[in-house]
Amino acid sequence: MSLPAALAEIAEDFNALPEPERLELLLEFSDNLPALPARFDGVELEQVTECQSPVFLTVEVADDAQRTVNVFITAPPQAPTTRGFAGVLKEGLDSLPAAAVLAVPDDFPSTLGLTRAVSPLRLRGMTAMLGRIKRRVAAALEG
Numbered sequence: 173m174s175l176p177a178a179l180a181e182i183a184e185d186f187n188a189l190p191e192p193e194r195l196e197l198l199l200e201f202s203d204n205l206p207a208l209p210a211r212f213d214g215v216e217l218e219q220v221t222e223c224q225s226p227v228f229l230t231v232e233v234a235d236d237a238q239r240t241v242n243v244f245i246t247a248p249p250q251a252p253t254t255r256g257f258a259g260v261l262k263e264g265l266d267s268l269p270a271a272a273v274l275a276v277p278d279d280f281p282s283t284l285g286l287t288r289a290v291s292p293l294r295l296r297g298m299t300a301m302l303g304r305i306k307r308r309v310a311a312a313l314e315g
Contacts, residue, residue, distance in 0.1 A: 176272045179264035179280065186284040195289045201259030202252040208244055217246070218308070222300035224293060225251030227258060231305055233312035239270035241309055245301065253290055257281070257298035265305060273309050276302065 175183065186194050217228035227247045234240040243266045247255040265273050277283075281298040 175276065175280070175283075176264070176268050178268070179276060182260055182264050183280075183283045186286070189285075191285070191289060194284070194286055195253075198256035198260070198284075198286065198290075199252050200256075201263065202249075202256035203259075205245065205247065205255055205259035205262060208246050212244060217244070218304060220297065220300050220304055223247075223254055223297035225254045225297075227251075227254060227297070227301065229258075229301065229304060229308075231308040231312065233270055233309055239313060241268055241270050241273045241305075242266055243305060253294055254297060257294070258301060260284070261298070261301055261305065270309050270313055274306055276306070278303065278306075 186197055189197060212230070215230075217230045220227040220229060225248055227245065229243070229245040231244070232242045234242070243262050245258040245262050247258045249255065265276070278299065280302060281295050287295065
């Protein structure tokens with residue numbers, strides 16, 4: 173599987189750790205998820221209904237030659253696992269060319285080595301986040 177450098181590095185970081193410490197790394201991503209910029213105050217973002225927690229996201233695709241993608245995700249602090257997945261996707265996909273985002277395998281969440289540490293429902297939530305991001309990027313390229 174070929175991943176963009178940032179996502180490949182994140183996956184390597186997770187898989188280099190013993191299983192119990194992988195959850196700790198996910199919580200670090202939770203802590204590092206940035207707040208939405210003020211320009212999104214009052215703006216309705218797309219809800220990722222597959223997530224157990226209220227997760228909302230949007231993307232912006234620049235009009236540059238690479239069609240650079242910026243990812244914006246919000247998840248509540250009371251849902252650190254979900255928020256951690258959001259942080260992984262924000263860090264791993266933000267500022268990539270659209271083609272690189274669209275090429276990320278749909279099963280990327282399973283490469284983090286968390287299948288025994290978190291529930292399948294949470295992994296499906298991360299897969300849904302990735303799918304929504306990719307759909308929004310594809311729609312921006314068409315429009």
